[in-house]
Amino acid sequence: MYELYKRIPLLDFYIERLRAEPGFFGDWEVPMRYTSAIEEHLTIRTSVGFFDVSHMGRVLLRGPDVVPFIQYVYTRDLSRVKVGFMSGPTLALTELARVKDDEMLYKISDEDWLLVLNALAREKMLKYFKHIIEERKFKVEIYDLTEKYSMLAIQGPRSIEILDDLGAKWAVDLKPLEFRLNEEIAGVKIYLISRSGWTGEDGFEIWGEHGEIKRLLEVMLSKGIKPAGLIARDTLRIEMGFVLGDHEYGEDPSKFPCAVSLRYGMSAISWGKRGFIGEEALRTCRREGVKWIRVGLKISRDAGRLFPRKDSSVYVEDVYIGWVTSGCYSPVLNRGIAMAYIDSKYAILGEEVEVDIRGKRYLAKIVDFPFIKK
Numbered sequence: 543m544y545e546l547y548k549r550i551p552l553l554d555f556y557i558e559r560l561r562a563e564p565g566f567f568g569d570w571e572v573p574m575r576y577t578s579a580i581e582e583h584l585t586i587r588t589s590v591g592f593f594d595v596s597h598m599g600r601v602l603l604r605g606p607d608v609v610p611f612i613q614y615v616y617t618r619d620l621s622r623v624k625v626g627f628m629s630g631p632t633l634a635l636t637e638l639a640r641v642k643d644d645e646m647l648y649k650i651s652d653e654d655w656l657l658v659l660n661a662l663a664r665e666k667m668l669k670y671f672k673h674i675i676e677e678r679k680f681k682v683e684i685y686d687l688t689e690k691y692s693m694l695a696i697q698g699p700r701s702i703e704i705l706d707d708l709g710a711k712w713a714v715d716l717k718p719l720e721f722r723l724n725e726e727i728a729g730v731k732i733y734l735i736s737r738s739g740w741t742g743e744d745g746f747e748i749w750g751e752h753g754e755i756k757r758l759l760e761v762m763l764s765k766g767i768k769p770a771g772l773i774a775r776d777t778l779r780i781e782m783g784f785v786l787g788d789h790e791y792g793e794d795p796s797k798f799p800c801a802v803s804l805r806y807g808m809s810a811i812s813w814g815k816r817g818f819i820g821e822e823a824l825r826t827c828r829r830e831g832v833k834w835i836r837v838g839l840k841i842s843r844d845a846g847r848l849f850p851r852k853d854s855s856v857y858v859e860d861v862y863i864g865w866v867t868s869g870c871y872s873p874v875l876n877r878g879i880a881m882a883y884i885d886s887k888y889a890i891l892g893e894e895v896e897v898d899i900r901g902k903r904y905l906a907k908i909v910d911f912p913f914i915k916k
Contacts, residue, residue, distance in 0.1 A: 547571050550596040551692050551752040555759070560769050567772055568662040570597035575771035580873045582770035583777050586741055587874060590698035591770040592762060598693060599659030599667070600749065602685040608655050611680045612647060615671075615819060617801070619812035623649045628719040628736060633810050634667070635820030639800045639827055641791035643667055644810065648721055648736070656687075656734070660787050664688065691733055692755040696767070697745035697778075704767055705746060710735075713746060730758040740775070742782035742912060777870040780879060783838060783911025789852060789868045790836060790881060799834040799883060800827035805911075834864065834883040838913055839897060841878035842905040847871045849878030850897045856882050857896045857903065863888045866897065872913060879913050880906075 549571045556562035556573045565574035573594060575582060585591045603611065612620050618632035630646035643663040648656035659667050668686060675682050696704060705713045708728045713735055716722070721736035732750040739745035750758065776786075785791055785804060792798040801811070801824060811824070839856070841849060854866040864884030872879045880897065888895070891910055896903040 548597075548689075550594055551689070552594060552596070552756055552759070555756060556594065556769065560763075562769070562771065565772070567597060570661055572597055573769070573771045575773050576769045579771065579773035579777065580871075582768070582774035583873045585768050586698045586743060586770055586774065586778055588699065589768075590696065590700035590704050590745075591768045592759075593695040593697065593770050593772070593775055594692065595695050595747070595775075596688075596692045597661040598688075599657075599661060599664030600687045600691065600693065601657040601659060601668070601671075602687055603655045603657065603671075603682055604653060604685065605680070605682040606653055607680040607682050608653055611675065611678075611682045612655065613815070614678070614817065615674065616645070616647075617811045617815070617818055617820075617824070619815040620647060620649075623647070625649050625651060626720055626722065627717075628721060628738060631806075631810050633801055633806065634670075635801060635818070635824065636793050637820055637823060638795050639802070639820045639823035640793045640795055640798055641787075641801050641804070642670065642793055643787060644785065644791070644806075646738070648734075650723070662787050687749075690751070691749040692752045694748045694755060694758070695739050695741075695745060696748065696762075697739045697741045697743045697770075699743060701743070701745040704762070704765060707765055708761065713737075716746075727758060728761045730754050730761070732758070740784060741778040742784075742914070743778075776868075777872070780868050780870045780881065781872055781874060781913050783881065783913065785836075785881075786868060800824065800832060802827045803832045803834050803836055803883065805836050832886055835886045835889045836867070836881060836883055837889055837891075838909040838911050839866070839869075839880040839882050839895070839906040840875070840909045840913065841880065841897065841899075842907075843877050845878050845899060845904040847878070848899050848904070850880045850882075850899050854880070855898045856884055856906075857898075858888055858893075859896075863895065874914050878904075881911075884908070 562573035631644040716737040734749040850869040869880035
């Protein structure tokens with residue numbers, strides 16, 4: 543029987559050793575939680591925990607035309623990235639300036655770059671890369687490393703302490719977005735370690751062969767570091783206002799606004815750069831202004847732990863002004879929060895709106911990102 547999903551390589555370890563509750567994200571079976579998603583969320587915010595993020599796509603680009611290729615595909619100017627550093631997030635656009643994926647790139651050398659793709663976009667982006675390389679005759683080779691390595695994210699304010707305790711004092715000295723290849727941690731060989739993450743907290747991401755990562759996990763568990771699942775990872779990213787494919791962005795222009803509406807700004811788009819896919823439509827959108835704009839919604843405490851879900855409607859009095867893209871209960875703020883696209887003429891910070899939650903309207907305030915200040 544053909545399987546429609548893959549299992550992350552160490553899933554059985556998490557189920558048998560840590561009693562993980564598995565679930566599905568895209569076409570991957572992953573640990574969704576271990577104890578309580580709220581407890582795991584707060585562990586990351588106040589202490590340290592780890593996620594297995596092996597469902598993320600990881601790709602090596604190699605060849606003399608890698609830099610021209612990535613400059614053509616992405617919105618950010620990558621020509622000045624230093625060796626040993628990551629750059630991103632940056633956007634891969636359609637010709638209509640809708641977002642195909644937001645990605646991180648790692649510069650090993652001018653001719654060797656690593657990419658981390660969102661899990662839901664991996665297969666699509668690999669086909670897209672091959673098409674562009676063939677069409678424009680770029681001298682670039684693609685190596686899909688996704689199933690070769692496991693990937694951990696160690697996140698939280700105590701992450702530095704943990705790496706130090708594991709004997710990796712050199713890792714503590716890494717700058718934000720700096721990475722190193724072929725190191726050892728606690729006697730375990732790893733392929734890559736970077737000072738990065740997706741939670742808004744300090745932390746590290748580690749790639750390694752599956753058996754080596756399992757050995758490292760045993761050492762980490764003996765030090766008291768706790769696991770966290772993808773439910774907590776989602777609520778952590780929403781608290782920071784981080785976007786997710788098929789929620790805040792996508793390729794369908796009937797469902798998703800132009801990339802300018804995301805409000806990524808200079809962090810993802812280099813307006814001084816020329817010649818990338820979707821540039822003409824993106825600049826037109828910038829010049830003409832946007833109909834929809836991404837904002838935060840802080841739900842009234844009257845809703846308790848209720849929160850709006852994807853596609854919930856947003857109103858000013860009885861006028862429909864937009865829709866929710868992602869929502870959750872924030873354990874830090876002790877209330878519901880959401881990201882939404884609203885009509886730009888109503889996008890006034892501090893303005894009060896109403897949002898539909900389970901058929902009842904609750905008051906909410908328009909706020910900026912992140913929802914919590916670090």
